[in-house]
Amino acid sequence: MVIYTQKETLVQALSSTSKNDKIGFVPTMGALHQGHISLVKKALSENDLVVVSIFVNPTQFNNKADLQKYPRTPNDDISLLKNLEEEIIVYLPEVSDLYDTSVSAKKYNFGGLENEMEGKHRNGHFDGVGTIVSKLLRIVKPNTAYFGEKDFQQLQIVKKLVSIEKLPVKIVGCPILREQNGLAMSSRNKRLSAKLFEEAALIYKTLKEVREKFSSKSIAELNALVAERFLQNPHLNLEYFEIAEEKTLKTAKRKNKGSKYRAFIAAFAGEVRLIDNMPLN
Incomplete structure (x- = not known):
């Protein structure tokens, strides 16, 4: 496992890989659980190289208290990924590495998808999602990126984002993993x-x-x-x-x-x- 904290060094490392290598990407906000690990395992099974990002994105939180309370467990996350015993690249940036001087979201029109359900209750949430996913996809340049179906609306938004920005990546939705009592892993x-x-x-x-x-x-x-x-x-x-x-x-x-x-x-x-x-x- 190699951990990068700066996009320049990550881009440099990825550019030195073989052009024939397929890159899989799993973007996360950390506090990893077995649901995340199932995405990583699928990515490992379908690609030559897998990148996992761990970044709590501030622009998708419309509630500052929620952002502050969001669990951050980077050491546990790294340990969990190491248990897979397969080579993984981890991108663990600071906010300044992705947002430079302006921590703000780009405004998107996702054809109305952004106005339903979560969009009604979390103002600007999907602008933040679109902004960070676009940044990450342009940095990693994966062949395939993996998202969980628990955030099904987000999954549809990301597919629309890729279409709008004509990004050359396949978006794969993966089944929800659940706790023993049925609660969706989160x-x-x-x-x-x-x-x-x-x-x-x-x-x-x-x-x-x-x-x-x-x-x-x-x-x-x-x-x-x-x-x-x-x-x-x-x-x-x-x-x-x-x-x-x-x-x-x-x-x-x-x-x-x-x-x-x-x-x-x-x-x-x-x-x-x-x-x-x-x-x-």
């Missing part, structure tokens, strides 16, 4: 108490129930069912539940034949905001 889980960790399993249980009843109940009935499930649990606060068409992410009010739908939830367990989603048909 860096934010580290902030949950033992009790809230167990209570948060309601998110997965509710998504499963929606999927099981999707063919027999209307979307309005499913919306009411989810609201009731969360009202029954005093430990979780539902921010939103939406059933959306996968491609456009627009909220569905009724089911149309031939369309693929996905259910999305954002909820607070105490002060910790958690998101999850599940395909329905």
Whole structure:
């Protein structure tokens, strides 16, 4: 494993590799867990060289307190990656290495994808995501980049970004890994108490129930069912539940034949905001 903290030295190292080598890239914000490791393993299986970035991107946080509380565990992250016993390049920059003098996000038009769900509740979030992903892809110049489906809206945004900026990279979405109780693996889980960790399993249980009843109940009935499930649990606060068409992410009010739908939830367990989603048909 080689760790780079400056983009110039990373670019120099990557430029010296064989032109025939396929480069895989896994961008992360650290606090790594087995969900991240599954992305790295997939990248290792499909490429000659894998780069993992660890960077908590300030421009995608609309809440300064959330940015400050976001878990940062670089030593543990490095140890976890070393356990893979395969050669990995790690890019671990400071904010100044990626943003120079101006820590600000570029404004994007993602064709409306940015205005749904997370976009309604986290102003400017996807401008920050687009800005940092564009920077990282231009530095690493990978053949393929890997993103988890837990952030499904982000995945669709990144695919749109690559199309808009005509970047020569394939974006691969990878399945959600879950804890034993069904909770989607997330860096934010580290902030949950033992009790809230167990209570948060309601998110997965509710998504499963929606999927099981999707063919027999209307979307309005499913919306009411989810609201009731969360009202029954005093430990979780539902921010939103939406059933959306996968491609456009627009909220569905009724089911149309031939369309693929996905259910999305954002909820607070105490002060910790958690998101999850599940395909329905």
